Amino acid sequence: MRNLNKRLAPANDQPSGGANRFCQNCGYPVAPTDVICPQCGYHLVADKRTVTHQATGQRQQFELSHSRAAWSKRKKLTWLSSGLVIIILGGGLLWGSQYYSRTATLNRAIANTQRGRRLTDYYTSSSTDLRLNKQKLLPIYRYYHHHPKALTTLQRDLLIRGISHDNHFRYGVSGHRWLVFPNYQIIVKPIYPKITTNLAGNQIKLDDRSLGTAERDDDIKSLGALVPGEYQLTVNGTVRGHQLSNSGQYYITSNRTYNLPLTTISTTLQTVPASAIYLNGQKVGTADTSGHFELNDEPWSSDMAVYARYTSSEGMANSKTIHLKKSDDQSTVDINYPNQISHSEADSLVSRLIMCMDQISNGTDINDVTDSQNTALADYFTNGRDNAAYNQIVKMTQDYSDDDDIESVSYDSSLKQVVPGPNGSSLVTYSIEYRFNLEDYAHVQTYQYTATMTPTGNDTTFGYQFSKITNGQKTNDEHESFDE
Incomplete structure (x- = not known):
């Protein structure tokens, strides 16, 4: 009978060729290159594929788990960043909706008008004829700085009606801030005044800007497109050998023609003694103890205005404003204070x-x-x-x-x-x-x-x-x- 009990080889006689393998059927040691188990005839190739497949599956499972863990961290960071961005944007929108609101913007515009600051941020023109800059907006500041009650009235009109009572200013949206918030601005309607003077050769100035000279008697020159406000109009020239200047502060609010001839007027002003006398907004002297003040050879204009101001320990009082006529030459003009007791x-x-x-x-x-x-x-x-x-x-x-x-x-x-x-x-x-x-x-x-x-x-x-x-x-x- 054939002996089927084959003796196991010693340890040093084990098949070589790499790491030891064992038959999955009988446990006999086999070489890595064996296809059939020499002990029991078990087909080792299928087992190798199974083992390889299992190892590969385990490696893929590990890589997938590792990828999921890494993706989970990135997802958390992304959501956290998105949340912070949403909070910041939400807070910015809330702040901006308040800061750039209709009322808040108007309040800042009026406050800056009183101070003469950042006017270009709050004013814009309704016409391309008038391109606004700091210098061109100064007349608005000059007028409202000296007339705070008028500025309060303007603020009330713009807030309630959206337009001033004289239709020179309108309050509305002009574009956007940061592409989101409405850009509320005071929209200025330009005015187109003119100036005339009686003699050829008279030099004409608007504030500190020369407008040239009159080319003929009673010449009329345009002052250009202006914002409504307070301006200095000046005409210089020679009359009967005397250098004369007709100058004054004017609140220009319409398209009218301002007449500044170089002719003179002399008149006696009667008012309260010790009152300061103002001619076209400029102090020219003080009334004497009898209340008299003499205007001698002053350049006359159709807008020539005088008023008196009395200052005491109790405060300051202004008289009514009197517009002088050419017929007032060589006469006496009374300047009275409103509500003064006799x-x-x-x-x-x-x-x-x-x-x-x-x-x-x-x-x-x-x-x-x-x-x-x-x-x-x-x-x-x-x-x-x-x-x-x-x-x-x-x-x-x-x-x-x-x-x-x-x-x-x-x-x-x-x-x-x-x-x-x-x-x-x-x-x-x-x-x-x-x-x-x-x-x-x-x-x-x-x-x-x-x-x-x-x-x-x-x-x-x-x-x-x-x-x-x-x-x-x-x-x-x-x-x-x-x-x-």
Whole structure:
């Protein structure tokens, strides 16, 4: 019988040729190159493919898992970055929608107009005839800087109606900011004024820019496309051998023709003494103690305007503006302050005050004190019995009444001066002579006061009230002996 039990080879007799392999069927060691197991005849090639396939599958599975892990990290970073971008964009949109809103932009535009800053950011022209820059926008700043109330009116008109009352300015969208936000701007409608002068050869200037010379008498020149605002118009020339200049500040708001001839006018201006006199916006002098000021050989123009300004410790007051006519030459022109109390009205109010003071100091109850027209003392003061000056007068005169050493008191008033105060008020300076009759002599003192009087708007009784009264300044103090 054939011996089927084949002896295993020693370890050093194992088949060579690479890493040891074993038959998957019987476990016999086989060489890497064997196709058939020499022990049991098992086909080793199929097994090799299976092992190779398994190894390859394991490697692919690892690479796929590794790729998924790497992709997951990139995905997280991408989502995180996208989230941050969305937050930043959202915050920017929210901020921009507020900053570039209609109201916020207008507020900045008005504030910068008052300061004369960044005007080109907030103004644009409605016409290609007018290309705006910082220099061309200065007249807008000059006017509204000196007229803040007009700027407030402009802001209100643009916010509510979207257009100014004179139709020179419109508020609307002009393009976009950052391609997203509406670019609100004040859109200026240009004006096309002209200037004329009477003599050929006269030199014409707009602000600091020369417009050339008049080529003939009564020549008319265009000032170009301008923004509405405050300008300096100047014409220089020679008249009868004298160098003359007709210059002034003009608020130019229309397409009209401005006439600046070189001819002269002489006139006397009558106003409040010590008032500063302004001609076409420029101070030319001060009224004398009689309130007179002489304009001598001043260049006349159809827009020649004068006004007076009075400055006191209470503030500043401006008179009405008077436009001089050529017929005013060699005449007197009155310059009055609005709402100023007349001398006769002021003297009447002070006299009525004295009448009431006399009643109190001689024992009349304050509730029964009235003037000759049956008007209570408190009615002569703003805020009535709450007025500080009213209470000081009542206390003072009641103290005189309660003083046993004073047998009687009499008063005598004298009006000194009436000048304009701020906001339509009047400053009335008057003196009161106090005569205190004592037992053996009379003590006579004189004090000077300045009262601020304001209009009441009530023409049926009296048109003014005492707003406040300064502390008295003593101007005289003497004693008079009684004759025995």
